[in-house]
Amino acid sequence: MVAKQVVHTISDVLRRIDGRGYKAYRELLGASETIQGLRIRVTRVQGDPFAPPSVVRIDVKPRLPQWAIRYPVATADYIYRQLYRALRRLSARLGEGHSGFLGVPRPGPVMLQRSGVELDNSRHLVVRVWAGLPSRRRRVLADAAEDLLLHRIPRAVQEAIRVDAEALRRHVDTWRLQEEIRSKLPRLGLVAFIGDGSILPRRCGSCDDPLPGAVPFESPPSLRVEVETSLGSVTGMGVRRGVTVIAGTAFHGKTTLLEAIQYGVYNHVPGDGRERVVTIREAVKVRAEDGRSVACVDISTFVHSLPGGRSTSCFTTSDASGATSMAAAIQEAVEAGAKLILIDEDTSATNLLFYDERAAPLIRRKTVTTIAEQAASMASKGVSLVIVSSGSMPLIAAADTVIIMEDYKPRDVTPEAHQLARDITASEDYHAPRSRVLVRAPRLVKPKLRGPWLVAKNLDEPLTLESNEQLVEEGQLRLLVAIAARLNHFEGLSMRSIAYRIDQDTREGFQQLLRGEPGPGYAEVRGIDVIHLINRIPSVKVQQETGS
Template structure:
């Protein structure tokens, strides 16, 4: 390994040379209390910035093991350090001058959720730290400005590193609070099944967001307060007693007038599969972590999916036990989304009437009288919802504002009134007696066929270099194929979509052999990430990109929307 002095001398030699001479800086350099590694050097000042990583031995970083004793605490600590480094880097970014990205210093931009990322990794055994960042190597035109890079590597970066990665320079109480919150959140998550609950919303939570483009909490937002009938109290390891609304497993209907907070509550529950940072307002909104948001998704790709429980006897005779289409309708897409959620191991479905296909959700009594059941290929979700819970243990939380049909099948009914919930189950059930359901629900046909065994696409066997690009949270592009993830609503970060792209690439090269089921493929990917972190997906990559870990449910969702999936 070379020394910091070697790097300084090298920069002096290449100053004012052509930009390609920066390639000579690639390598690892020992600084007094950390190693700086230049992992990938950009091709020109207008290209994506160079990738740099900082490595600090556990004995030097000296973070107490109590801060990362459990996986959730470790991830929370990594998240807190990433956020702190981002603030430090923002203060010095672009202070070194030049063309294009010259002088940029950046790291992952974290949102309100706490996610495992490649940006910062802590070894739970020894406490070693690795922080990855991007640096725009300065140039004027295509001429190296080595003195400006020297400022970055020897002045600006050391300031950021020492203010972030060494315990002695940080507020120990703040870090302990981060670890304690993570442990309390995990305590609630673990307690849900033991208490027969699928979600918990603490009193005092602020669910409304600042705006449609901001995930931060609304100032002066209405504080959540549980109805007495659903109130539960937990004794957390650090915070102590906390009271809130516990939503039992089964079928829960959320109703109320427009703009009273129905969808706001459901959106908080959707993202309750993740832990949230202090001050978010949803720190103690915890949802069963396999929960999946289900919606209609016109135009999506469906590959050999058994949707026959909901759609069968099509007039064209098309087989719905292995249904495929490149342009799904609202009803077929929502049926596929339910089946794929079952395949992904979801035990809770989250549905909003506003984003659902009406003919998939319900058929009213008048329509059933005019169009007999024998003439309708769609079995609406209302006819299967109780069997899903009774036979498969899959609960549903459904938001409805216009149809009262689900009053008959719901186990509990919550009315949102000016952002406050009220339990109206008894009254709603009494009113429903005046509108008896027409006919009987069809018998359940059991589990759909989930035995799908994808094969690798031929082009991936040639060892070609494939271009991958995350398209924000909307999807990921692999070569010329775009996987549309716009309606996978529990994806919360563009780095998750990038990670999904790497999951597809890795699976194409190593796992899709036509023998493993899609479940087994996702199991292998999950195991790889668990053992080798997200970096394990990036084989042969020059510099590990910024990635955030998606849930296994989103990995399934990505494969199921991949038009290149060979089934």
């Protein structure tokens, strides 16, 4: 006969350990209690009042409109934002260290799946919060802990699930509109859409909120499209498949437009100004990354001659140059499934972007076939490009669409640009990269997020996560670190297969993705983002698939 496991209530445990040393709080692990229809369970216990806070999970079936249940990500995002505000108000200092702290990570201006609030189609809501168990002189304060766990947390959750139906409807409809536009882009021959009236500039370089008094976006008539949705028709500028060059003088909105497109892979919240800026999910921003690690990437389509006769069909280095790092980034993105590559001349290796034929008499040997030369071929093989350039004629010659930004207003100058560039005819065939398999991933020892850096005891140097410019929340960085800790589970799979599995597991929830009960600190990433990280870990071992 198997003995039943006894699950103690939180209040019973607290009464038993009151006044004991802080480590007695460990007896709370797994303890649960039901308060006002909320099942509260402690899933992680901190070892010290100054250590990262404990984790509390709350399960509830809230009364939500049926139409809201059909859109669980948008509804959970709305509840999460209410939870964040409630916890900030109810958090209080109740002793030393993190004692009395309550919180979840601050949400950004986009709607994401987050481990702090998850909702399924059966109306089951899971809430996870950080809670600093209170102590004084490292002694358990049972009364304060009971107030924190059984009064303040339930109150915060009740406030979070007490929704304003009109505000929730607006939140969900904003999500629906962006999803419907995104689903229609392929049929319209588009890779991105910027709605008329959108506010693209931000208040400051590191700010999320829109710039007051900014010029609303207005599509050039020649590029305006109308997208029909169940919420009404929307007009704006369609970015067509192929090659688009955004040109113009400095400080007139070129990079602002590109940034709006790069963040358009996410759905934005009401009031952000970019709620009608939508990009296909398979868009990747690339840049030059001097000094990065590269593992057996086929960059031969771009770079075909290196000093010492080194091969570029399986290019490997621990210290890539600007050009080789950017060539690798493009090929890695395409290998992972990217259908749109975004490039800003300011952060690029210009010798990879274009080549001035007028310099040919001075250069005896041409070792790089540029993006401008291969752009048309890339587009014909399903990889579109949007490139910001001050006005490079080789890039303009390769473009299907040329947009000039003046005072944050776009102007379609494609016919005039093609007339100016009519004598530039250089065009080369693009070769997609050979597919690679992850052979061995390092077992990172105690990986942690420190600022924007991934650190681990067996990494020689911290690994920056800022090279991926499309990440918008710290929770995404935390999730990448958590996935990096279990990369060995993906050994034997191709890069594209890994990306697909990450996307599939994410749809099923964070517990499935991480194979264990998560804390509240994670936000969704795309499979392509995980591949971006794998490709930059120095000790990763890969090999190219034969026949690919």
